[in-house]
Amino acid sequence: MLEADTLIEARWVIPVAPKGVILENTTVVVTQGRITALLPVEEARRLYAAHDVVSLPESAVLPGFVNLHSHAAMNLVRGLGADLPLMDWLTKKIWPAEGKLMSPEFVRDGSWLAGLEMAAGGVTTTSDHYFFPRSAAEGLRRAGLRCAVSGIVIGFPSAWADSDAAYLEKSEALIRDLAGDEFVHATIAPHAPYTVSDASLKRCAEISDKWGVPIHMHVNETAGEVADSLRDHGERPLERLRRCGLLNERLIAVHSVHADAGDIALMAAAKATACHCPCSNLKLASGFAPVAKFLEAGVNLGIGTDGAASNDKLDMLGETRLAAMLAKAVAQDPTAAPVHDMLEAATLGGARALHWDDEIGSIEPGKAADLFAINLATPESLPVQDPAAQILYSAGRECITHTWVAGRQIMSKAVGAQFPELNAAREAVAVAHSWQNRI
Ligand SMILES: [Zn+2]
Incomplete structure (x- = not known):
């Protein structure tokens, strides 16, 4: 017998690569x-002796x-300033609260809560964009997630850094320190075109070139951003x-709501990524990203939740469902944004x-075991005719029962699970209350 740590026996496995494949009883x-x-379930049982066997006869397993x-x-x-216009929401609610609370402890605790919600x-992986990135990594790792944290650069002082030079220096130090880390990567993260000077953008480009790190940036989020860029710089943001x-x-161009045909062609030629965050774009009335056009042009597409203040859920399954629905409506084409394209984007x-796809993103031998299981034997999913479509369109995140990162179970809703989530949940409530009282 061969030795394995865990055998996860699933009714369906959707590996994402190769695209469109659904393996049965695997x-x-x-x-x-x-x-x-x-391997087929029976064959794996014959070949392998494993410490742990997780039997999921009515579930699908997907990459995290x-x-x-x-x-x-x-x-x-979360929960501050519902239904306000963007600038009122930012200036009257979010920035004052952040200004009052911002500290390594705030970022660590908030990121831990977010990590529990996401798990x-x-x-299994989140690309974060915030101040005190080392504390964000600490909180997210405590919840068991893999993460890419941001070397943030923004043209105004914060508790994290007080000048462009300080932001750039701290960000490069972060990137240097995290080089080669298995679970925590770094990005260079100029906040947005309207908050970063040309000189700092050029320095960010140098840092990205030098260290080979992704550029994580809000781009083309609102019509106002594009108009201001044309007025102030005589050119579009991109x-x-x-x-x-x-x-x-x-380049990870977050939002890309107001990308026009020229922008889409530039992004495709450059092999840049559009990160679509539909809930945030709807709640802040930013507009509708041209998702079908990105897919048609071959632009790499990712999905993000944005922060809990503008969503207000960190629900990737719900986000991807909404992305697919919106893309069809915006393109006026029900064949746009097909199921397997959207599962791949997520x-x-x-x-x-x-640039982590050698390790994560699909279920392929050799990759890290970053996975989740979703139970389809529920009233909202039965009968199961097309598991991939029903995961996207009829199931919800509440149907997700297990999450693994690098083979370690970080979340289980199985009866009698020994996962420390109950204790963590109790502590999380207490931590959240303590911060709520400080706003
Ligand atoms: Zn954002």
Whole structure:
């Protein structure tokens, strides 16, 4: 007998790569945190002796979601300023609260809460964008997630840094320190075109080139951003990024709501990524991203939840469902944004954007065992005719029962599970209350 740590026996496995494949009655064999084989259940039982066997006869197993854009710590300012216009929401609610609370402890605790929420919904990796990135990593790792944290650069002082030079220096130090880390990667993260100078954008490009790290940036989020860029710089935001050396295969252009045909062509040619955050775009009335056009042009697509203050859920399955529905309506074409393209965007698309797809994003032998299981034997999913379509369109994150990162179970809703989630949940409530009292 061969040895394995865990055999995950599933009714269906949707590996995402190759695209469109649905394996039936298949075991994912996990050894030392990695996927070592995908085999028919009976064959795996004959070949392998495993410490742990997880039998999921009515569930599908998929690669963990890659949340390509979050501000995890903002879970602690969730619920502030519903139904306000964007600038009122920011200036009257969010910025004052953040100004009052911002500290390493705030970011660590908020990121931990966000990590618990994400793990419960099948997210195994999140790409975060926030101040005090080392504390964000601490909180997210405590929840068991893999993460890419941000070397943030923004043109106003914060508790994290007080000048452009300080932001750039701290960000490069972060990137240097995290080089080679198995679970925590870094990005260079200029906040947005309207908050970062040309000089700092050029420095960000140099840092990205030097260290090979992704560029995690809000781009083309609102019509106002585009109009202001044309007025102040005589060029669209993406043209400005190109001039400053940031338009390349490492650019993650978060939102990309107001990308026009020229922008889409530039992004496709550069092999850049569009990170779509539909809930945030709807709640803040930013507009509708041209998702079908991105897919048609071959632009890599990822999905992000944005922060809990503008969503207000970190629900990647719900986000991807909404993304698919909106894309069809915007394109006026029900065949746009097909199921397997959207499942890919929520997993492998994000992994590609983070240049982490050699390790995560699909269920393939050799990759890390970052997975989730979703139970389809529920009233909302039965009968199961098409598991992939029903995961996207009829199931919800509450149907997700198990999450693994590098083979370690970080969330289980199984009866009698020994996972420390009950204790964690109790402590999380107390921590959240303590911050609520300080706003
Ligand atoms: Zn954002």
